[in-house]
Amino acid sequence: MGVERDKVIDFLNSVFKVEEWKDSSMNGLQVEGADEVSGIALGVDACLELFEKAKKENMNFVVVHHGFFWGKVFPISSFWKERFKFLLENDMSLYACHLPMDANPTLGHNATIANRLNLLNISPFGEYHGDYIGFSGEFENELNIEEVKEKLSNLFDYGVRIFKFGKESIKRVGVVSGDAATEDILKECADKNIDLFITGETNHVAYHIIKELKLNVAFCGHYATERFSLFELEKILEEEFNLPVKFFEIPTGM
Amino acid sequence: MGVERDKVIDFLNSVFKVEEWKDSSMNGLQVEGADEVSGIALGVDACLELFEKAKKENMNFVVVHHGFFWGKVFPISSFWKERFKFLLENDMSLYACHLPMDANPTLGHNATIANRLNLLNISPFGEYHGDYIGFSGEFENELNIEEVKEKLSNLFDYGVRIFKFGKESIKRVGVVSGDAATEDILKECADKNIDLFITGETNHVAYHIIKELKLNVAFCGHYATERFSLFELEKILEEEFNLPVKFFEIPTGM
Amino acid sequence: MGVERDKVIDFLNSVFKVEEWKDSSMNGLQVEGADEVSGIALGVDACLELFEKAKKENMNFVVVHHGFFWGKVFPISSFWKERFKFLLENDMSLYACHLPMDANPTLGHNATIANRLNLLNISPFGEYHGDYIGFSGEFENELNIEEVKEKLSNLFDYGVRIFKFGKESIKRVGVVSGDAATEDILKECADKNIDLFITGETNHVAYHIIKELKLNVAFCGHYATERFSLFELEKILEEEFNLPVKFFEIPTGM
Amino acid sequence: MGVERDKVIDFLNSVFKVEEWKDSSMNGLQVEGADEVSGIALGVDACLELFEKAKKENMNFVVVHHGFFWGKVFPISSFWKERFKFLLENDMSLYACHLPMDANPTLGHNATIANRLNLLNISPFGEYHGDYIGFSGEFENELNIEEVKEKLSNLFDYGVRIFKFGKESIKRVGVVSGDAATEDILKECADKNIDLFITGETNHVAYHIIKELKLNVAFCGHYATERFSLFELEKILEEEFNLPVKFFEIPTGM
Amino acid sequence: MGVERDKVIDFLNSVFKVEEWKDSSMNGLQVEGADEVSGIALGVDACLELFEKAKKENMNFVVVHHGFFWGKVFPISSFWKERFKFLLENDMSLYACHLPMDANPTLGHNATIANRLNLLNISPFGEYHGDYIGFSGEFENELNIEEVKEKLSNLFDYGVRIFKFGKESIKRVGVVSGDAATEDILKECADKNIDLFITGETNHVAYHIIKELKLNVAFCGHYATERFSLFELEKILEEEFNLPVKFFEIPTGM
Amino acid sequence: MGVERDKVIDFLNSVFKVEEWKDSSMNGLQVEGADEVSGIALGVDACLELFEKAKKENMNFVVVHHGFFWGKVFPISSFWKERFKFLLENDMSLYACHLPMDANPTLGHNATIANRLNLLNISPFGEYHGDYIGFSGEFENELNIEEVKEKLSNLFDYGVRIFKFGKESIKRVGVVSGDAATEDILKECADKNIDLFITGETNHVAYHIIKELKLNVAFCGHYATERFSLFELEKILEEEFNLPVKFFEIPTGM
Structure with a gap:
């Protein structure tokens, strides 16, 4: 049995005091997936490879340091299309947390x-x-x-x-x-x-x-x-929720 | 056989001289679907019902007067999730044209x-x-x-x-x-x-x-x-491309 | 004997805590009339008909929900000329209160x-x-x-x-x-x-x-x-000041 | 017989090419008076004394270098009330022209x-x-x-x-x-x-x-x-319109 | 022996509560001179004559009401070049304090x-x-x-x-x-x-x-x-630091 | 005999059509040195090392791709003090050219x-x-x-x-x-x-x-x-003016 998505969101919002920060990143839920969370994937960047790895391990809630939205509107085309499509088709949530992290x-x-x-x-x-x-x-x-x-x-x-x-x-x-x-x-x-x-x-x-x-x-x-908070978060989320949690490393070499 | 998506986009951009207008609407392609266009659905508003009707008639390119993006970023949740999901899962394009229309x-x-x-x-x-x-x-x-x-x-x-x-x-x-x-x-x-x-x-x-x-x-x-340009567009698009084109009426009563 | 205009203004400012609100409406006194208030007319919209009705009943202080000034300068011509002229010629005050109301x-x-x-x-x-x-x-x-x-x-x-x-x-x-x-x-x-x-x-x-x-x-x-606060205000103003107070209904049908 | 107010406005707009200038002053008609112009008063500043002098000589169209509106909204109270009241009660127009003059x-x-x-x-x-x-x-x-x-x-x-x-x-x-x-x-x-x-x-x-x-x-x-353009304007307006035109000097000592 | 420059700056910042003010003037240190302060010159305006007079009396820390920076960038040429050059060549500090003063x-x-x-x-x-x-x-x-x-x-x-x-x-x-x-x-x-x-x-x-x-x-x-705070400051700075302090009068006649 | 500083500036402004560009960089003269140019030093970045090298070879006009001013005011302290001081003490000009270069x-x-x-x-x-x-x-x-x-x-x-x-x-x-x-x-x-x-x-x-x-x-x-335009400029400036011109390489490794 999973955990309610909104409980995970509330927990993260409160751990990081997301409301207290001004940030060009839209911190919090960026894409809404299934109501029940089957597992939580952690990653530095909201990239397709991360979503695919999460999916493979049956995790439908993704937490990242660098999300999709930074204050400007853009067409859902090109690589963006694939990213949104993958999340929406697989009913996966994306949660981003930048400066507070x-x-x-x-x-x-x-x-x-x-x-x-x-x-x-x-x-x-x-x-x-x-x-x-x-x-x-x-x-x-x-x-x-x-x-x-x-x-x-x-x-x-x-x-x-x-x-x-x-x-x-x-x-x-x-x-x-x-x-x-x-x-x-x-x-x-x-x-x-x-x-x-x-x-x-x-x-x-x-x-x-x-x-x-x-x-x-x-x-x-x-x-x-920018991996260290995710190491910590992995432990905390495992303790808090009875769910698989995993940090997926996808280094950029930079 | 279909028509290239980018040809339809170029045609619409040039018919409406989209580049010449300042508009809070992001005119032009808003969501990118399949490379080949199988049919063009026209509607006043970018709502789920329109996308479902288009899909039923096997049309994967939707042209609307009121699109999704008006200059502000928003989370892809709630009714937005369903709209984006439907388009992306079905490889459908959304093209918006506001003031120029x-x-x-x-x-x-x-x-x-x-x-x-x-x-x-x-x-x-x-x-x-x-x-x-x-x-x-x-x-x-x-x-x-x-x-x-x-x-x-x-x-x-x-x-x-x-x-x-x-x-x-x-x-x-x-x-x-x-x-x-x-x-x-x-x-x-x-x-x-x-x-x-x-x-x-x-x-x-x-x-x-x-x-x-x-x-x-x-x-x-x-x-x-705000239906009249769509009546005209229906005729012009049929002439220009060898494709099914249809204006779907979904009145709001307002 | 009337009541001092500035006392009525102070009372309204304090009842609605006008200073605490950010609003595109310029809340508070918008047009200054006679120093002595002979009666208080209430209305939803700052329209000519309201001013005429107030005048007829010898009321020279008008309180509205929708006033004249919303942050932009405009020439005093056309219908605006008539509105300003009527108030100024008849020494009538206009007080507006939007979001706080x-x-x-x-x-x-x-x-x-x-x-x-x-x-x-x-x-x-x-x-x-x-x-x-x-x-x-x-x-x-x-x-x-x-x-x-x-x-x-x-x-x-x-x-x-x-x-x-x-x-x-x-x-x-x-x-x-x-x-x-x-x-x-x-x-x-x-x-x-x-x-x-x-x-x-x-x-x-x-x-x-x-x-x-x-x-x-x-x-x-x-x-x-947007009439309800005016019903309440009518009672409160009558209690507070020994003055005729009346809410004039001028429905727009919308 | 007078001249149409809008003809005087059009003439001034075209002489000064008012449309071509960016200015914090709202150049052009600021307060609309009677449809027929009975005489044109010129002055440096839109002050009450100027309006009174114009009125005394039966002139109902006032042209100034410094008008009322400089991009910000203000309550019509205090000295502003008197200025607006005088113009509106006497059906006098105010036309302002700053940088173009x-x-x-x-x-x-x-x-x-x-x-x-x-x-x-x-x-x-x-x-x-x-x-x-x-x-x-x-x-x-x-x-x-x-x-x-x-x-x-x-x-x-x-x-x-x-x-x-x-x-x-x-x-x-x-x-x-x-x-x-x-x-x-x-x-x-x-x-x-x-x-x-x-x-x-x-x-x-x-x-x-x-x-x-x-x-x-x-x-x-x-x-x-800032009087010199008014000297010139006096001559030009007299030639153009069959009307009394007069520049009223109200020096500020500065 | 002199006093540390940063001690003088901290003292002034705290006396005037510089941090608490919004001001188009960049209040605080504007040009950094020698680490040790040999004397403090006070003046209304940051002009060359003031710097020269300060230099003559061997004072290398200048406090003014009107400094150099008011929010806009400008080329270091013309009279600005001489002002900056004089301060930098002589290792003199410039401290400005506008609204708080x-x-x-x-x-x-x-x-x-x-x-x-x-x-x-x-x-x-x-x-x-x-x-x-x-x-x-x-x-x-x-x-x-x-x-x-x-x-x-x-x-x-x-x-x-x-x-x-x-x-x-x-x-x-x-x-x-x-x-x-x-x-x-x-x-x-x-x-x-x-x-x-x-x-x-x-x-x-x-x-x-x-x-x-x-x-x-x-x-x-x-x-x-705008001289009066400088009279007071002269006394306070003399008491606080064991340094020559002097207010140089350079009236503008305005 | 040198060349007039303003002639060199005019030449550069016209070669790069500096006036036609919007840029966060303040393109053109940023610091004004001697009226006569004794030699022109070229460099990518406006750093102290470049100014010292130029000085050593008796060049008093420095052209860079990255100058000092990018639209924001800053105190002349810390490393900035040294940069300005060196230029001003040695009567050296700094000319910056970013996007146009x-x-x-x-x-x-x-x-x-x-x-x-x-x-x-x-x-x-x-x-x-x-x-x-x-x-x-x-x-x-x-x-x-x-x-x-x-x-x-x-x-x-x-x-x-x-x-x-x-x-x-x-x-x-x-x-x-x-x-x-x-x-x-x-x-x-x-x-x-x-x-x-x-x-x-x-x-x-x-x-x-x-x-x-x-x-x-x-x-x-x-x-x-970002060195290539400087190679070209070196040749052109030598042809145009009878002056020593030299591009000083100070690589950052990035």
Whole structure:
């Protein structure tokens, strides 16, 4: 016997406090599937491959970090047609959760990364449109940057690339998952004396800012940094509902 | 053998000069169906009943005046789920055309109505966001308003209601289909000495304006006034493509 | 002896908590008349006929639900000229109150309608731009929809039209005066299992939504549903000020 | 016998090419008076004193540079009430023309000033929201700045104040009526080597810009610089219509 | 030995509660100079002359009421180039504080002016974008307007000009520094029965409003009214930091 | 002897038709240096290292693709302080040219890349805010994708990464420099049957779109693809002005 779809939605809305966030993503239910949930599939991106994998394992409720709707209307054609068609034909729900999943203080991507790095003195970090979406913290002892790189390589499966324009010895780090090497957050790193900033995706525009601010920035992958909340969610959803729950990894290499 | 979907789209785009219009409606293809068109269904509103009727007659390309997308994002749930699901499962296309279908000078709703009333001295009328979407013209001879009401009752199948605050004798009329009794268009009626304004849907706010401007306004139904371009389109599409084409009437009574 | 105009304004502002609402209507004093109020005329719409009737009974302060100013500038010509001229020449004030008059929990249109229908378990309903402007509630016992129609016909003087796509037996109803059959509020009806939605004005666009959501909607007239707060206000103003107060009915038939 | 009001409006609209301008002022008819025009009063500002003077000389059509409507809605109370009341009670029209009256190449304020100073090699000057609203030109011979001040004092009746941070010898001048010592126009002066900039009203913010750009700026009065088009208009309207026309001077001292 | 630049910034931010204000001015640090502050120069306007005077007295932190940035990007050329160059070459900081310096209840321009006039019953006055930026208060006894003018002439060094359309006897006054004779504030004067409104700069548009509202308005100079917070700040900064502090007067005559 | 700075600016403005483009970049002169140009330095990014290199070779006019101003105001602090200070202290100009440098049909980045790949049947490609900023074209003969990769590796110095979800055999390619793998341009690739899309920077969000659209996309580096117009400009500027001109390579690795 399954669980009511609306119960799963209410649980997720309340875990992530979805109502409290302004976001270009339409967080919450994006596509409505069957009333009964047969299993919950988790993934970073709302892509066809994820839906197919979920279907194969008989899961009809999909939770993603990157959903379909970002504030603009588009025709249901091309690859979009296949995505919508697959979900609707198979009566599958799509639930999306963007900034609230980055920022959640217990099971968000960044809180979880900070946790796994055993950071101490955690505080909100990474201001984005007036809210903090990441965290900063400190290693128990100062570490050489190469030691930190090894730690990161163990945590993030798809490679770590460090832009090293700062000091060798690392104590205080900031963590913001995804594509967060923006001018504002890099300046926040400098203002707050962050020895190493850990984020996901590289970008050209940030290069000279990092260099001129004399920062260290570790790019650990957009995909790789945005899996952590899903690991946590997998556990929580299993506990809450008597249902199969599975995180499907579909790395993009970025 | 069918016709290529993109040929039908290109034909419609060019007939209605869709690119030239600013509209809150996303005119053009809204949902992409099969590559080959098996038949073209026409309807006023993109509702489930229309899609089911089209399907029953094996038509997989639907053209409507009121489509799905009006500039705002919404979750695919509730009645929307059923509409999208039906189209996508049955590989049916949805093509929408709003203002360009009101305004087209040869086969638009208003040009066609003007034609069927045998109006002379036709000129653009009904300014909406800087464009004219209707037409005005003259009866060959002055007619009593009751005679005009009879003419209108013959043309519009679902009843005619006249607000009569103007003169009895009618020569010059304006025609704008749908819900067009706006303050701007009513003032345009007064400025241009329109003896009778013919439009679709009644609305409370217009009542006192009509009265104080001493106008005559014939409300002939939102649905009823927005069928005429589809009658014309039916003929043109049959000529152009070797395909079954059919206009499905689903009146709303409004 | 009259009452100071500014006292009447302050009283109305405070009764309706006008400052707390965002509204396209400029709520509050729109046209300033004599310093002393000789009588208060109430009406749904700020039309010339209302002003003339008020004048005839020597009332120089007019309160309406639909005023003159809705956020856009317009030339003082055509019917507007007559309206402004009449008020200014006769030193009459115009006070408008739109959303706060729909939504007021004790004397608003919707609270009053809910009251007169003897609804129980009243709660806010009808979200509009982030605020609730109506109410929902329950009949003491389930009623057949035809019984409800009779009740409504007794309450609303200008006819009731029901779109009946839902169930026969009615317990929970939602009430939003005016032109409120919007997609958002209709979805709210479905989400909250409203057996019958009571509103004012019909509209073409809502028809298929109502049908596909399998709702019952009673259209009781835009004008007819927006009189109730004025009935209440009449009593309250009489109590508060020692002045003639009168609600002038000028139905639009819509 | 009078002239039709709409003929006067059409004439003014066409003389000033009102339709071609974007302006925060609602140019054209702002308040509609009697159908027949008995006389045309001209003034810089739409103030009560102007309306009273016009009325006294039996003129019911008022043309101003600064009208009532600048894009925002306001209650008709306080001094506004008196202004509207006077016009409406006396069946007087108000016609406003702002930027088109500054910029008109033959009878605009700036073209006329340039003319009266006998400037040669006239070209458009003074960019404002993408359009030029003034003119620049040259004296036949270089003049000492004191000689120019004398010329200006003869032309502008209410005093001339010069900020002298540029050179003594003046050949090329720029003219923009009103409150035009903006950063953009002052920079344009520097870029185009304007020896003296002639404008209306002083302002604190401009002081250091003028000083650091080493410009000469003659402040000749907001009111005083915005009378010139009205002098011209007076002649043209008299020629065109067989009506009394009069420019009423109501200087503000600024 | 100097003081850390960021300590001075934090002190100013907290004194003026800079974070709590919406302002077109970018309040706070606008140009970053040396880490150690050698002296603090105060001025009304961020002009080159001020920077040069500060430099001469070996002060490298400049506080102004009118800074460089008002929400729009501009090329660093012309006079801007010289201003930026001077600051950057000399490692000087520029700190700007606009509305919070007008409005501060203890050391703002308007509170200080009210203080020096010995006003009683002080309350917030002068609404601007939803906040009060000035104050109103009462003289202990009614004064003749000529007596008040003398008081004002003693307080404001660069001349006082009174538009006298109100009563002779003055008790209640409103104070808003700078260019504050706007329609909204003038109406507030009338509504609140302000006998005399004290502000800085004259403007043409206000003339007829003042006249028709029958107000008295004293124009005491834009510059002259915006020095008072700097007098106060001079004392406070001297107390707080062991540094040379000096207010440099560079009057604009407006 | 140098060349007048304004002549160089005029030349660049006219070569790139800077006035015709809407761009978030403030194209044209951003920082004004000496009146005489001693040499022209070209670079992709307006970074400190570029300015230092230019200075070392005595060049005081810098042309970049990515300048300082993108529509938002920011404090001149942190790394910005150093950049502005260096330019202003050394009297160096900064000229920026963004979209016009991507899109120019003869010497733009994309036209030049198309040229160097010997593409035939060139046409505009890559719609961005209503304008095409890139080009598409065809190889003379179909090539295997590995052959194309080799060609690209010869052209772009910092590595080529291909996402290969399309066909093996390549004839028609699209070229848009920088960070152009947006949903809109990827759909344009699919619609126009582009066998291989050549762009600069990878991004996570594009991965699944590329995969589901079955496209081939070659990511050749943001920096690497945005050098080509500078190679061309180097030649043209040398011809036009008798000045040292040099393109300084400062690769970001992205």
